[in-house]
Amino acid sequence: MVGLLSLRELGELGIIQIVEQSLGSSSQAFVGFGDDISAVRIQGNQVAVLKTDMLVGSTDIPPGMTKRQAAWKAVVANVSDLAAKGVKPLAGLVAMGLPSNLKQSDVQQIARGLSEAARAYSFPIVGGDTNASEDLVLSIALFALAPPKRLVLRSGARDGDVVAVTGKFGSTAAGLKALISYEMLPEELPRELYNAVYRPRARLDVGLKLATSRALTSSIDSSDGLAWSLHQLSESSEVGILIEDVPVSNGASAFARKHHLRDVDLALYGGEEYELVVTVPPRNFSRAHRAARGSLTRIGVVTGKFRGVSMKSEGTIRPVKKKGWEHFRSQ
Amino acid sequence: MVGLLSLRELGELGIIQIVEQSLGSSSQAFVGFGDDISAVRIQGNQVAVLKTDMLVGSTDIPPGMTKRQAAWKAVVANVSDLAAKGVKPLAGLVAMGLPSNLKQSDVQQIARGLSEAARAYSFPIVGGDTNASEDLVLSIALFALAPPKRLVLRSGARDGDVVAVTGKFGSTAAGLKALISYEMLPEELPRELYNAVYRPRARLDVGLKLATSRALTSSIDSSDGLAWSLHQLSESSEVGILIEDVPVSNGASAFARKHHLRDVDLALYGGEEYELVVTVPPRNFSRAHRAARGSLTRIGVVTGKFRGVSMKSEGTIRPVKKKGWEHFRSQ
Numbered sequence: 001m002v003g004l005l006s007l008r009e010l011g012e013l014g015i016i017q018i019v020e021q022s023l024g025s026s027s028q029a030f031v032g033f034g035d036d037i038s039a040v041r042i043q044g045n046q047v048a049v050l051k052t053d054m055l056v057g058s059t060d061i062p063p064g065m066t067k068r069q070a071a072w073k074a075v076v077a078n079v080s081d082l083a084a085k086g087v088k089p090l091a092g093l094v095a096m097g098l099p100s101n102l103k104q105s106d107v108q109q110i111a112r113g114l115s116e117a118a119r120a121y122s123f124p125i126v127g128g129d130t131n132a133s134e135d136l137v138l139s140i141a142l143f144a145l146a147p148p149k150r151l152v153l154r155s156g157a158r159d160g161d162v163v164a165v166t167g168k169f170g171s172t173a174a175g176l177k178a179l180i181s182y183e184m185l186p187e188e189l190p191r192e193l194y195n196a197v198y199r200p201r202a203r204l205d206v207g208l209k210l211a212t213s214r215a216l217t218s219s220i221d222s223s224d225g226l227a228w229s230l231h232q233l234s235e236s237s238e239v240g241i242l243i244e245d246v247p248v249s250n251g252a253s254a255f256a257r258k259h260h261l262r263d264v265d266l267a268l269y270g271g272e273e274y275e276l277v278v279t280v281p282p283r284n285f286s287r288a289h290r291a292a293r294g295s296l297t298r299i300g301v302v303t304g305k306f307r308g309v310s311m312k313s314e315g316t317i318r319p320v321k322k323k324g325w326e327h328f329r330s331q
Numbered sequence: 332m333v334g335l336l337s338l339r340e341l342g343e344l345g346i347i348q349i350v351e352q353s354l355g356s357s358s359q360a361f362v363g364f365g366d367d368i369s370a371v372r373i374q375g376n377q378v379a380v381l382k383t384d385m386l387v388g389s390t391d392i393p394p395g396m397t398k399r400q401a402a403w404k405a406v407v408a409n410v411s412d413l414a415a416k417g418v419k420p421l422a423g424l425v426a427m428g429l430p431s432n433l434k435q436s437d438v439q440q441i442a443r444g445l446s447e448a449a450r451a452y453s454f455p456i457v458g459g460d461t462n463a464s465e466d467l468v469l470s471i472a473l474f475a476l477a478p479p480k481r482l483v484l485r486s487g488a489r490d491g492d493v494v495a496v497t498g499k500f501g502s503t504a505a506g507l508k509a510l511i512s513y514e515m516l517p518e519e520l521p522r523e524l525y526n527a528v529y530r531p532r533a534r535l536d537v538g539l540k541l542a543t544s545r546a547l548t549s550s551i552d553s554s555d556g557l558a559w560s561l562h563q564l565s566e567s568s569e570v571g572i573l574i575e576d577v578p579v580s581n582g583a584s585a586f587a588r589k590h591h592l593r594d595v596d597l598a599l600y601g602g603e604e605y606e607l608v609v610t611v612p613p614r615n616f617s618r619a620h621r622a623a624r625g626s627l628t629r630i631g632v633v634t635g636k637f638r639g640v641s642m643k644s645e646g647t648i649r650p651v652k653k654k655g656w657e658h659f660r661s662q
Contacts, residue, residue, distance in 0.1 A: 028455050
């Protein structure tokens with residue numbers, strides 16, 4: 001290979017492909033690259049679930065976000081991936097890169113945000129590593145245990161399954177657009193958008209209950225955007241997905257009306273929104289809905305008739321773009 | 332707390348203290364902050380051993396080091412901590428922050444270095460995360476399993492124990508000094524110094540054999556410098572350490588002679604040298620020595636008569652400074 005492409009030309013997916021090819025797939029890996037988490041078999045019919053996700057200051061911290069909120073978000077991003085698989089975190093580590101212009105109070109804020117998030121999701125952070133760096137970096141790693149069959153992977157969706165989501169979409173995209181494109185201040189954001197951007201929550205409780213119900217065939221979190229997540233499910237499960245409706249948050253709808261945007265675009269092509277996107281055989285849907293305490297909304301169906309993701313709207317079917325947050329290209 | 336101190340004033344230890352205090356100690360943590368690894372109890376009288384160590388381009392990559400070597404070193408730094416505890420890595424994760432000026436070939440080199448190191452220490456890298464960042468960041472996390480009693484912690488050294496090390500010291504310090512202070516080129520370094528800087532190795536085999544021999548009372552790796560590691564053992568075990576001799580590498584001795592330096596300073600106050608520093612009751616020493624295939628050198632004794640670390644040299648006893656590589660202060 002010549003290797004002259006820039007990272008922007010390669011894109012995040014191109015980079016991941018190089019790394020995965022070089023590291024190879026391991027026979028010890030029960031789940032390797034290409035799902036929300038990784039897992040290795042250990043004794044006693046258990047798998048160790050391993051997850052790492054890195055928050056980088058220059059790309060992952062929106063304007064106006066405090067260090068405490070950034071640290072909270074770094075943890076939430078990791079917990080959300082475990083939530084999508086139905087697994088409870090048992091312990092976490094944090095490796096930090098801290099720019100030298102930070103102050104003692106910044107470190108206190110980061111420590112507080114980490115601590116609050118770990119407490120909110122009931123696991124201890126038991127170790128870490130501290131480094132000087134040019135960029136603020138918070139790299140979290142989580143550990144969990146599960147019986148292998150408990151894990152709800154991306155690959156199990158089947159023709160005829162219902163596609164469903166938790167929550168409503170678009171608040172984060174609307175909030176980020178308000179902050180970045182319209183230069184609004186955090187305190188000017190409606191509460192729904194403010195909370196989505198600065199105080200996101202992982203759907204751990206619902207994820208655990210859904211996995212316990214054994215009603216799901218596949219699951220992913222929506223952190224790279226709803227459209228992106230649907231495409232991932234479609235590719236991993238080798239099926240098509242037909243979307244009929246997307247639940248848009250009131251805040252995103254109002255923002256879209258005011259700024260003459262399509263609210264469904266905010267809902268589909270956002271990101272940093274930590275909802276769950278799942279598939280359920282129709283006969284299991286009411287069980288899943290009960291397990292999720294009513295927080296599951298049907299948005300479409302899985303189909304064997306085509307591949308990819310399409311959306312039915314006003315009588316016509318149009319493809320949903322594979323677009324979302326992709327590092328190196330989206331910036 | 333007012334929090335006005337700069338990170339340089341706080342130092343790495345001050346930062347770690349803030350983070351540890353905020354995160355608190357957890358009842359689930361069998362080993363928390365303050366040792367080479369962390370560990371949590373799981374079922375079946377096992378602990379899950381967790382480790383994360385981050386390599387940062389602007390501080391951890393010496394001049395002339397290739398991306399492939401940097402990736403190798405990032406893995407070695409993590410494996411070395413497991414080696415010191417006597418634990419074999421079972422699986423790893425890698426979270427990467429990549430500056431946008433890197434090329435495809437850099438990513439290929441990084442992937443190759445990660446892959447070579449993982450293969451050298453016989454574990455798979457099963458997942459990861461890719462991000463854009465201003466600094467090159469390779470954050471590795473390792474997972475292992477062990478019976479709790481197998482872990483050789485920093486806290487077990489007792490009055491009368493022998494202090495011993497693997498390998499000889501000073502090559503990395505001499506090599507880095509040659510590159511940075513004397514602006515030598517990598518190819519001008521003697522092979523011993525070149526290998527120490529660009530191709531360090533973790534003492535995993537010896538660490539595993541020593542733990543299996545059950546001869547040790549405490550252990551640490553020397554990655555922050557020999558003097559620093561001895562101080563850590565002294566503090567964690569609440570004992571004093573009297574050093575009588577330090578094995579200096581031939582390369583470091585020759586370099587010291589040529590540049591009118593004290594070779595023992597290169598050996599004591601270096602860092603990024605991945606040897607093991609252990610304590611052994613005298614009755615176990617020959618067993619430990621056999622287990623380590625002769626690669627263990629006695630350098631001093633543990634004493635209850637004082638705290639801290641001192642060195643006997645030419646008839647007088649002088650304190651060994653608690654000095655080594657400390658992020659935020661050493662740069």
